[in-house]
Structures are given as structure tokens and as C-alpha cells.
Amino acid sequence: xxxxxxxxxxxxxxxxxxxxxxxxxxxxxxxxxxxxxxxxxxxxxxxxxxxxxxxxxxxxxxxxxxxxxxxxxxxxxxxxxxxxxxxxxxxxxxxxxxxxxxxxxxxx
Amino acid sequence: xxxxxxxxxxxxxxxxxxxxxxxxxxxxxxxxxxxxxxxxxxxxxxxxxxxxxxxxxxxxxxxxxxxxxxxxxxxxxxxxxxxxxxxxxxxxxxxxxxxxxxxxxxxxxxxxxxxxxxxxxxxxxxxxxxxxxxxxxxxxxxxxxxxxxxxxxxxxxxxxxxxxxxx
Numbered sequence: 384x385x386x387x388x389x390x391x392x393x394x395x396x397x398x399x400x401x402x403x404x405x406x407x408x409x410x411x412x413x414x415x416x417x418x419x420x421x422x423x424x425x426x427x428x429x430x431x432x433x434x435x436x437x438x439x440x441x442x443x444x445x446x447x448x449x450x451x452x453x454x455x456x457x458x459x460x461x462x463x464x465x466x467x468x469x470x471x472x473x474x475x476x477x478x479x480x481x482x483x484x485x486x487x488x489x490x491x
Numbered sequence: 492x493x494x495x496x497x498x499x500x501x502x503x504x505x506x507x508x509x510x511x512x513x514x515x516x517x518x519x520x521x522x523x524x525x526x527x528x529x530x531x532x533x534x535x536x537x538x539x540x541x542x543x544x545x546x547x548x549x550x551x552x553x554x555x556x557x558x559x560x561x562x563x564x565x566x567x568x569x570x571x572x573x574x575x576x577x578x579x580x581x582x583x584x585x586x587x588x589x590x591x592x593x594x595x596x597x598x599x600x601x602x603x604x605x606x607x608x609x610x611x612x613x614x615x616x617x618x619x620x621x622x623x624x625x626x627x628x629x630x631x632x633x634x635x636x637x638x639x640x641x642x643x644x645x646x647x648x649x650x651x652x653x654x655x656x657x658x
Contacts, residue, residue, distance in 0.1 A: 385494070386494065386608040386609075387494055387497055387608065387609060388605060388606055388607060388608050388609070389604070389605040389606075389607075389609070390599050390602065390605035390606060391497065391501075392534075392538070393595075393599055393602075393605060394595070394596075394599060395501045395504070395505070395534070397591075397592065397595040397599075398505055398592065399504065399505060399508055399527075399531075400591075401588045401589075401591045401592050401595075402505065402508040402509055402511075402512060402588075403508065403512075404587070404588050404591060405512060405584055405585065405587075405588035406511065406512035408580070408583070408584030408587060408588070409512065409580060409581065409584040409585075410512065412517060412568075414517050414559070414562065414563060414566075414568065415511070415512075415517060415520050417559075418511055418520055418521060418524050418559065419511065419512060421524065421551075421555070422508055422511060422524070422527070425527075425528065425531055425547075425551070428531075428543075428547075429531060429534060429535075432534075432535055432538050432540045432543055433538060435538075435540065436538040436539055436540065436609060436612075437609055437610070439610045439612070439613070442613060442615075443611075443612060443613015443614070443615070444612070444613060444615055444622065445539060445540070445612065447622050447623055447625075447626040448626060448630070448631075450540055450542065450543055450623050450626075451623060451626050451627050451630075451631050453540075453543050454542075454543070454546070454623065454627065455631075455634065455638060457543075457546060457547070457550055457551065458550075458638050458641075458642070459638065459641065460551075460555070461550055461554065461555055462641055462642050462645035463645075464555050464558060464559070465558065465645055465646070465649050466645050466648055466649055466652070468558060468559070468562045469648070469649040469652040469653050470652060471562065471566075472562060472565065472566070472652075472653060473652050473653065475566050481566065481568060
């Protein structure tokens with residue numbers, strides 16, 4: 384079997400991203416859309432880690448700057464999920480729906 | 492990472508990712524997302540990023556997805572009824588995603604650096620977690636503390652948002 388290359392990981396990450404992207408475009412449940420956003424964030428993380436492993440420094444170690452960036456992305460994504468879900472709960476209290484097609488007015 | 496493991500985990504990750512999109516029940520979607528994240532963390536470990544793999548499981552599969560499931564149960568969401576699908580949305584969304592994949596294949600095909608195998612890793616005195624920590628606390632100390640402020644602001648914001656009466 385051929386050895387793994389960077390392109391394998393980039394392709395896997397791109398496919399995961401496009402699955403999440405298609406989900407955001409196609410689904411109508413706001414919570415499912417939110418979960419698809421998480422898929423897209425994680426696809427970006429996968430390509431960052433693959434680049435980190437590929438870019439070996441002079442000391443033979445992976446580039447840890449990319450892994451620190453992934454750490455920040457995970458932290459910010461966790462904060463974003465908390466705020467987003469709070470908004471969804473507030474929206475549900477006001478409108479009793481999580482369906483985006485029922486939410487067409489900006490102000491109510 | 493052995494290629495067989497890579498293919499197994501990638502196939503599982505993409506299959507569970509597809510099932511997140513296709514499932515009509517939000518609980519099933521959330522559990523598929525957990526399984527997809529577990530396969531993704533296996534890929535991280537295969538890329539010698541052990542710390543990232545562990546926090547992927549702890550933070551994402553643990554904390555974030557528990558929050559999702561908690562909200563789904565709090566709102567008591569039932570499986571979506573089969574609605575009349577908007578054909579325009581289906582075609583448009585599918586076309587945009589397919590166009591993205593096509594573009595990606597085109598770019599990867601002309602990216603010659605990505606066709607060489609991964610270089611071998613040198614032997615390190617320090618373990619992976621320690622290296623990430625050294626990088627984080629020496630080169631990225633200010634962003635690290637800024638993220639702490641961001642989390643504080645986010646938690647205050649969540650409390651304000653979830654109060655009973657929103658003006």
C-alpha cells in the first residue's frame with residue numbers, strides 16, 4: 384500500500400468540510416445547522432494538524448505553532464457553542480420553534 | 492500511522508459526518524457527531540499530535556456535545572416531520588458542495604509538495620504535551636490570556652441571555 388501523503392489528509396479534511404457545508408445549506412433545523420458548523424471547524428483543525436506534522440523543523444519536531452492554533456480554535460469554538468446554544472434557547476422561548484423557515488423576521 | 496488505520500478512521504469519520512446531515516432526529520445527529528469526533532481524534536493521534544487528540548475527546552466529544560444533548564432534551568425536540576423539500580435548495584446546496592469538492596481535487600492535483608510522504612519524526616527529549624505547553628506559554632502568552640478574557644465575556648453573556656425576561 385502506498386505511504387500516506389499530505390494530500391490524503393487534506394482530501395479527508397476537505398470532504399469533511401464539504402459534508403458540513405452541505406449540511407448548513409440543506410438542513411432546516413437550527414441545532415443541526417449548528418452541529419454542521421462544528422464539523423466544518425474540525426475539518427479545518429485536521430488540515431492544520433496535518434500541516435504541523437508535515438512541516439518538520441530543524442530539530443526534527445513538528446511545528447507546534449499549528450497545534451497551538453488548533454488549541455485556540457477548540458477553546459473559541461467551545462465558547463461559541465455556549466453562546467450560540469443560549470441564543471437558541473432564548474429564541475425557542477420567544478417563538479417555540481427551531482426551524483429556520485419559521486424565523487423570517489429580524490425583530491419581533 | 493499505518494495506511495489501513497488511516498483509511499478505516501477516515502471512512503468512519505466521513506460516514507458518521509454524513510449521518511449527522513442525513514438523520515432527522517437531532518439526538519441521533521448529535522451522537523453521530525460524537526462518533527465522528529472520536530474518529531477525528533484517532534487521526535490526530537496518528538499524526539503524533541497526542542495533546543490535540545486528547546483535548547478533542549475531552550472538550551468536544553465530552554463537554555461540547557453534552558451541552559448539545561442537554562439543549563436538545565431541554566427544548567424537547569422531536570424528530571423533524573418530513574417536510575416538503577425545496578427542490579431549489581437541494582439542487583443549489585448540492586451543487587455548491589460538489590463544486591467545492593471539484594475545486595479541492597483540482598488544487599490538490601497541482602500541489603506537488605503534498606504528494607511526498609510525511610518525513611520521519613526526530614527523537615525528542617520532551618513529550619508532546621510539554622512541547623505544546625512551552626510553545627503556548629512562551630510564544631503565545633498574550634493570546635492565551637486574551638482567550639481567558641473571551642471565555643469570561645462568553646460566560647457572562649450566556650447568563651444574561653438565559654435570564655427569564657429578555658428586554
